[in-house]
Amino acid sequence: MTTVPPALVAAAAAFPExxxxxxxxxxxxxxxxxxxxxxxxxxxxAGFELFIDLCAVDYLSRNPRFDIAINVVSVxxxxxxxxxxxxxxxxxxxxxxxxxxxxxxxxxxxxxxxFGIEFSDxxxxxxxxxxxDWEGHPLRKDVSVGSVPVQFKGANKAR
Amino acid sequence: MSNPPDLVPGEPDVxxxxxxxxESESRRSVHDLWLSGTEAPRELGPFTDxxxxxxxxxxxxxxxASQTGTLVDDDYEAPSxxxxxxxxxxxxxxxxxxTHGVLxxxxxxxxxxxxxxxxxxxxxxxxxxxxxxxxxxxxxxxNVTRMDYLSPLHNELGYSLAxxxxxxxxxxxxxxxxxxxxxxxxxxxxxxxxxxxxxFDIGALSMMIYGLRERxxxxxxxxxxxxxRMNHNYIRPGGVAADLPPDWRExxxxxxxxxxxxxxxxxxxxLGNPIFIERTRGVGILTHDECLAYGVTGPVARxxxxxxxxxxxxxxxxxxxxxxxxPITTNGDVYDxxxxxxxxxxxxxxxxxxxxxxxxxxxxxxxxxxxxPPPRARIDESMEALIHHFKIFTEGFKVPAGETxxxxxxxxxxxxxxxxxxxxxxxxxxxxxxxxxANVQSLPMMLADSLIADTVAALASADPVMxxxxx
Amino acid sequence: xxxxxxxxxxxxxxxxxxVHWAQTRSMWPASFGxxxxxxxxxxxxxxxxxxxxxxxxxxxxSPRQADLMIVAGRVSQKMAPVLRQVYDQMAxxxxxxxxxxxASSGGMFNNYALVQGVDQVVPVDIYVxxxxxxxxxxxxxxxxxxxxxxxGEIVR
Numbered sequence: 001m002t003t004v005p006p007a008l009v010a011a012a013a014a015f016p017e018x019x020x021x022x023x024x025x026x027x028x029x030x031x032x033x034x035x036x037x038x039x040x041x042x043x044x045x046a047g048f049e050l051f052i053d054l055c056a057v058d059y060l061s062r063n064p065r066f067d068i069a070i071n072v073v074s075v076x077x078x079x080x081x082x083x084x085x086x087x088x089x090x091x092x093x094x095x096x097x098x099x100x101x102x103x104x105x106x107x108x109x110x111x112x113x114x115f116g117i118e119f120s121d122x123x124x125x126x127x128x129x130x131x132x133d134w135e136g137h138p139l140r141k142d143v144s145v146g147s148v149p150v151q152f153k154g155a156n157k158a159r
Numbered sequence: 160m161s162n163p164p165d166l167v168p169g170e171p172d173v174x175x176x177x178x179x180x181x182e183s184e185s186r187r188s189v190h191d192l193w194l195s196g197t198e199a200p201r202e203l204g205p206f207t208d209x210x211x212x213x214x215x216x217x218x219x220x221x222x223x224a225s226q227t228g229t230l231v232d233d234d235y236e237a238p239s240x241x242x243x244x245x246x247x248x249x250x251x252x253x254x255x256x257x258t259h260g261v262l263x264x265x266x267x268x269x270x271x272x273x274x275x276x277x278x279x280x281x282x283x284x285x286x287x288x289x290x291x292x293x294x295x296x297x298x299x300x301x302n303v304t305r306m307d308y309l310s311p312l313h314n315e316l317g318y319s320l321a322x323x324x325x326x327x328x329x330x331x332x333x334x335x336x337x338x339x340x341x342x343x344x345x346x347x348x349x350x351x352x353x354x355x356x357x358x359f360d361i362g363a364l365s366m367m368i369y370g371l372r373e374r375x376x377x378x379x380x381x382x383x384x385x386x387x388r389m390n391h392n393y394i395r396p397g398g399v400a401a402d403l404p405p406d407w408r409e410x411x412x413x414x415x416x417x418x419x420x421x422x423x424x425x426x427x428x429x430l431g432n433p434i435f436i437e438r439t440r441g442v443g444i445l446t447h448d449e450c451l452a453y454g455v456t457g458p459v460a461r462x463x464x465x466x467x468x469x470x471x472x473x474x475x476x477x478x479x480x481x482x483x484x485x486p487i488t489t490n491g492d493v494y495d496x497x498x499x500x501x502x503x504x505x506x507x508x509x510x511x512x513x514x515x516x517x518x519x520x521x522x523x524x525x526x527x528x529x530x531x532p533p534p535r536a537r538i539d540e541s542m543e544a545l546i547h548h549f550k551i552f553t554e555g556f557k558v559p560a561g562e563t564x565x566x567x568x569x570x571x572x573x574x575x576x577x578x579x580x581x582x583x584x585x586x587x588x589x590x591x592x593x594x595x596x597a598n599v600q601s602l603p604m605m606l607a608d609s610l611i612a613d614t615v616a617a618l619a620s621a622d623p624v625m626x627x628x629x630x
Numbered sequence: 631x632x633x634x635x636x637x638x639x640x641x642x643x644x645x646x647x648x649v650h651w652a653q654t655r656s657m658w659p660a661s662f663g664x665x666x667x668x669x670x671x672x673x674x675x676x677x678x679x680x681x682x683x684x685x686x687x688x689x690x691x692s693p694r695q696a697d698l699m700i701v702a703g704r705v706s707q708k709m710a711p712v713l714r715q716v717y718d719q720m721a722x723x724x725x726x727x728x729x730x731x732x733a734s735s736g737g738m739f740n741n742y743a744l745v746q747g748v749d750q751v752v753p754v755d756i757y758v759x760x761x762x763x764x765x766x767x768x769x770x771x772x773x774x775x776x777x778x779x780x781x782g783e784i785v786r
Contacts, residue, residue, distance in 0.1 A: 057588045139289055145286075146289075
């Protein structure tokens, strides 16, 4: 385990299964679904109050299939932290982070909309970017990009 | 470098369905493809109902709290009249002159007072993150630049920095300085346009003409340097696409003179105007804690006292060498956001002047031939140069596997790029953290308990760009 | 709805010409700016490239008061019914300009999210290429539309 920034030492001690490492200069913590809400609460109380981002990644052939990446920043200590949570493809759901960071509300809806990952106890688990009656989750890797052949509509018509 | 567990680099396990084949089954089930002149498709008429995404009459307590903006700071004053049949849900947008793009707002009104707000987004969803997986890393700039279309160079800069971080490639100092120059000019252009449209929305109709007039001088310079007025595709991984034109310093002098004269005009026109002050002071207030909890960054957060500017806190592209200040105020209302953006224009001019003096000579892109194509003249002379050119433009250069997050300070806040590569020539996943996505979430907090006439002012001050929100 | 452009007798031919001329002289666009092209549309209406010398400085917010819809930007699947509804609300005679590559054909985004060309939703009279088209290209498109109407080629 690499050196953890002083602000995170207490969090690292409270959650021993969470692995902290330094990746290309970023501090990354890999947590499990059960630990993540508690970890984020501890981390928020340790000064990481600015919520930045929550997104999903589909590593198709890996187990667990999905990753949720949560980025937070501590303004007072000028630190960034990225928390990665592995989500299995057979059971794509995770507890909601919006109780800790209310700003993750829209981001979780987007992850649900585009990847199909459900966040339990989310106040409004509906689609956000696609129409309400869309079927499927387009950003998954087993869904094609949806390109269509280019139509040259007037090309064959006599002028 | 950490690999996500069990990921085999270079071999994404894509099933036999060919992603590039046009015949592969597309998942567009709502609106079928039809050719003009043939029979019209079903249900394309008055079908703008978004079902569960709209504001519904009976909502859960948590959802009500987020729609009335009381999740963080409970400053909501319950109205004395709360009979449900006197409340009215009004739909604003998506086609509306003042929503800054295709934003749809559902407002629940009690007379003229707003009680609940629900933004409905997605009307500009372009699937850019999916398209990014189909384009090579060098082509990625063309895609990313169209997200926040008012600061295209910031998008390109964030993307290029993320790719360079994974490649572990350094750009030459001249390229870094050119990037700083172009992104500060873009910040000025974006704030000028914001000023034009916000002034126009609030009622100062001539602001639109003045702001866009000053912006034209910047767009002329962009066209001279990058080839396009907007969506430049200029900042690419490895450096920039071309060097600055030889007389750029004269252009800078004239641009600075024009913008400073314009700024003096706007300050006279707006900031001292009693009507403007009435419409903007105390309107659309966001507190410090609300900004942090919702991830609001940029001028909106700095107006509420959050001292966070990515250029100062996590510097990139050589910003630490330049001397500039970040304006911060504490009232958190629309008037403060105007003050901050005007001051940011002045500080950007200050940075541009410093770049004019200190820019080093040298290459405008890295020499690493695996990343940057060779100069065109060399292709005739050297076989190796020809091969590099061919490989880079057809297959694309390969980026080592890994994941990274790179943020830049765009004109709207922290613009972040989360890039995951599997070792191939196209990104495995590109997620763009647009600042406007978080800023739009903060609208209920700005608007609840205020009058409906304040909606436009508050929305204009949040400066949402729907390309960033919906991607 | 469609009027024959070449009338058999002299009086109605002159009247037709006058009507067409009048239709082009103050065509009010409905503001349908969606994405990057909207910014260039605003720049076309602003100081350097002035649309109001062609009678078009007033961008009507309400489609009921507009005759021209410039679809400026990419139309997503969620936006398509809204586009159709706004078009249906416009009164005859009405024209549509598809501004930019995304409105003409889906542009660089050939994917699940966009309608590949706005002419799948509304009938289009003029396509203006570019990404985004500069103000001069858009003005050329608008002027071509006006020429087409005056010549009787584009009939509504």
